[in-house]
Amino acid sequence: MDSSGEHLADFLTPEGPMSLDAHAAVVRKYRGSFDTNGDRGYGAFHPDTGRMLGEVCLLRRAGIDALEVGYWLRLDALGQGFATEMTSAMVKSAFELDKVKRVDLMCSPENERSAAVARRLGFSLEGRLRDRQLAPHLPRGDLLCFTLLASEYPQSPAYPLHLAAFDFLGRQTL
Numbered sequence: 409m410d411s412s413g414e415h416l417a418d419f420l421t422p423e424g425p426m427s428l429d430a431h432a433a434v435v436r437k438y439r440g441s442f443d444t445n446g447d448r449g450y451g452a453f454h455p456d457t458g459r460m461l462g463e464v465c466l467l468r469r470a471g472i473d474a475l476e477v478g479y480w481l482r483l484d485a486l487g488q489g490f491a492t493e494m495t496s497a498m499v500k501s502a503f504e505l506d507k508v509k510r511v512d513l514m515c516s517p518e519n520e521r522s523a524a525v526a527r528r529l530g531f532s533l534e535g536r537l538r539d540r541q542l543a544p545h546l547p548r549g550d551l552l553c554f555t556l557l558a559s560e561y562p563q564s565p566a567y568p569l570h571l572a573a574f575d576f577l578g579r580q581t582l
């Protein structure tokens with residue numbers, strides 16, 4: 409994150425680079441909420457080198473029988489399809505493991521790269537929500553709301569993705 413500079417400034421680091429302690433607190437919070445079946449955050453790592461590429465998450469704030477997907481990539485990992493692949497994995501697990509009826513994806517109208525991820529995976533633009541702020545560290549403003557419904561999922565490029573998922577006992581769930 410620190411090496412990505414301005415690229416992540418609006419999204420993750422409003423007050424400059426985060427300290428190691430602040431990072432550890434975020435990771436522990438996600439670990440706790442993962443265990444209690446709340447929001448789920450995942451790291452994305454290069455399979456050959458183990459280098460961290462970014463994060464992807466499934467958030468509960470979308471309401472009943474729905475999840476919202478969010479993601480970021482480090483600056484030098486852009487443009488290679490990683491965000492599309494990470495988001496596909498979340499879409500697949502949301503529909504096949506969580507059995508949700510809808511996955512939401514929100515981004516600012518200026519965030520063309522994020523909107524392109526949504527469109528690439530077959531999400532529909534539901535509308536432009538006005539004057540929203542989804543979390544304290546995010547800027548306030550309009551948001552584009554994209555959704556993919558369970559009935560549309562089999563037509564999404566996420567559907568044929570090969571994905572293995574495991575629970576905390578190491579049992580394969582997908």
Ligand SMILES: CC(C)(COP(=O)(O)OP(=O)(O)OC[C@H]1O[C@@H](n2cnc3c(N)ncnc32)[C@H](O)[C@@H]1OP(=O)(O)O)[C@@H](O)C(=O)NCCC(=O)NCCS
Binds near residue numbers: 488490514516
């Ligand atoms: C949003 C974000 C993750 C999108 O990253 P991205 O690199 O544009 O998206 P992808 O990793 O899916 O890569 C897509 C690009 O790789 C190319 N690509 C190459 N191989 C690909 C493949 N197998 N599958 C899909 N795309 C592929 C695509 O053609 C596309 O190219 P383009 O950038 O020239 O159009 C990134 O801009 C980011 O981290 N932004 C800051 C944080 C943020 O805004 N998060 C989202 C908040 S809503």
